[in-house]
Amino acid sequence: MQAIVTDGLTRKFNGLTAVDHVTLQIKKGELFGLLGPNGAGKTTFIHMLCTILPPTEGTAKVAGFDIHQNPDSVRAAIGIVFQDPSLDNRLTGRENLDFHGRVYGMSKIQREKRIGEILKLVELEKRANTLVQTYSSGMRRRLEIARGLMHHPKIMFLDEPTLGLDPQTRRKIWEYIQMLNKQEGTTILLTTHYMDEAEYLCDRVGIIDYGKIIALDEPEKLKDQLEGDIVSLEVPQPRKYAEVFRGSKYVKEVKVVGDYLHLTVTGAEKTIPKLMQIIARHNGKVRSVGLRSPTLEDVFIRYTGRGIREEGGGVKEEMRLWAKASSR
Ligand SMILES: Nc1ncnc2c1ncn2[C@@H]1O[C@H](COP(=O)(O)OP(=O)(O)O)[C@@H](O)[C@H]1O
Ligand SMILES: [Mg+2]
Known part of the structure; x- marks a missing residue:
């Protein structure tokens, strides 16, 4: 049974195609990740599925309901955690949850029971009665996740759930996401531009660009496509050496990312000395050598020819979020 089915889903803004004929199926119970750089169209895609934004073209079914014909049923079946903070800072945690429950028509008894359950899930019981403006950014995120769960949604949309959080808090959020997927059986569609997040959490990952x-596949299978190890060489003029290695029998693939040369090789122990000899022959100096198994970043590089955070958009995005949060 499919939780989400999209068919040629497309959204244009003036001349720009933000989401371009996306056709995919997400199974019930699946934890699905949409991974892509800033501006790839992740938020726009989610907003269409949540019936916040009408598509220019194409259709989708969410929890069995058509987004055009049954938007109210879609909304009742889903929970959303928006990319930007959307809590009321002047209310307590409990009040924020209670308000949401009222909007969804839950009775007082239902609300109280559910608030107790979800506060426990995200470990915020102790702070439930203090104002949200005193919460840390991690606590706010946890409360937003809890709020999205209030009305027992079948499907949760999490738009960049750990954006701008410190590593420790991110891990905690990952735990909650896994718990609500496994324990509550909620289907999850999350977006992220963090490869480690997609890799660690998701059953399947769709990489989105422009x-x-x-x-689209399981993270392990996406990485397996690269067949080999990645040697990263930090060298001056990496583009010059990219040309040298493009013809080399030792190297399967060559990519330049910043000051680094990423070479896909098999049998790295034997190959690395050969690569060093070749660079030495061209009077090059290697500043550093790295060897690792492929990550989803490498998969992204293979398909697009650039790194996922190369535009520096991630930093800009975090600053935007920070500015927005602190202006309240
Ligand atoms: N309301 C809008 N009006 C015009 N352009 C938009 C609007 N929303 C998004 N876009 C553009 O659509 C593209 C995709 O944006 P978005 O879905 O927010 O990407 P992501 O969430 O992957 O960062 C970007 O180029 C963005 O500037
Ligand atoms: Mg976004």
Whole structure:
């Protein structure tokens, strides 16, 4: 049974195609990740599925309901955690949850029971009665996740759930996401531009770039496509050496990312000395050498020719979020 089915889903803004004919299926109970750089179309995609934004073209079914024909049923079946903070800071945690429950028509008894359950899930019981403005950013995020769960949604949309959080808090959020997927059986569609998040959490990952899904599979299978190890060489003029290695029998693939040369090789122990010899022959100096198994970043690089955070958009995005949060 499918939780989400999209068919040629497309959204244009003036001349720009933000989401470009996306056709995919997400199974019931699945933890699905949409991974892509800033501006790839992740938020726009989610907003269409949540019936916040009408598509320019194409259709989708969410929890069995058509987004055009049954938007109210779609909304009742889903929970959303928005990319930008959307809590009321002048209310307590409990009041924020209670308000949400009222909007969804839950009775007082239902609300009280559910608030107790979800506060426990995100470990906020002790702070439930203090104002949200005193919460840390991690606590706010946890409360937003709890709020999305209030009305027992079948499907949860999490738009960049750990954006701008410190590593420790991110891990905690990952635990909650896994718990609500496993324990509550909630289907999850999350977006992220963090490869480690997609890799660690998701059953399947769709890589999105310029509105198109360019790769879709389990994280392990995506990485297996690269068949080999990645040697990263930090060298001056990496582009010059990229040309040298492009013809080399030792190297399967060559990519330049910043000051680094990423070479896909098999049998790295034997290959690395050969690569060093070749660079030495061209009077090059290697500043550092790294060897690792492929990550989803490498998969992204393979399909797009650039790194996922290369535009520096991630930093900009975090600053935007920070500015927004502190202006309240
Ligand atoms: N309301 C809007 N009006 C015009 N352009 C928009 C609007 N919302 C998003 N876009 C553009 O659509 C593209 C995709 O944006 P978005 O879905 O927010 O990407 P992501 O969430 O992956 O960062 C971007 O180029 C963005 O500037
Ligand atoms: Mg976004």
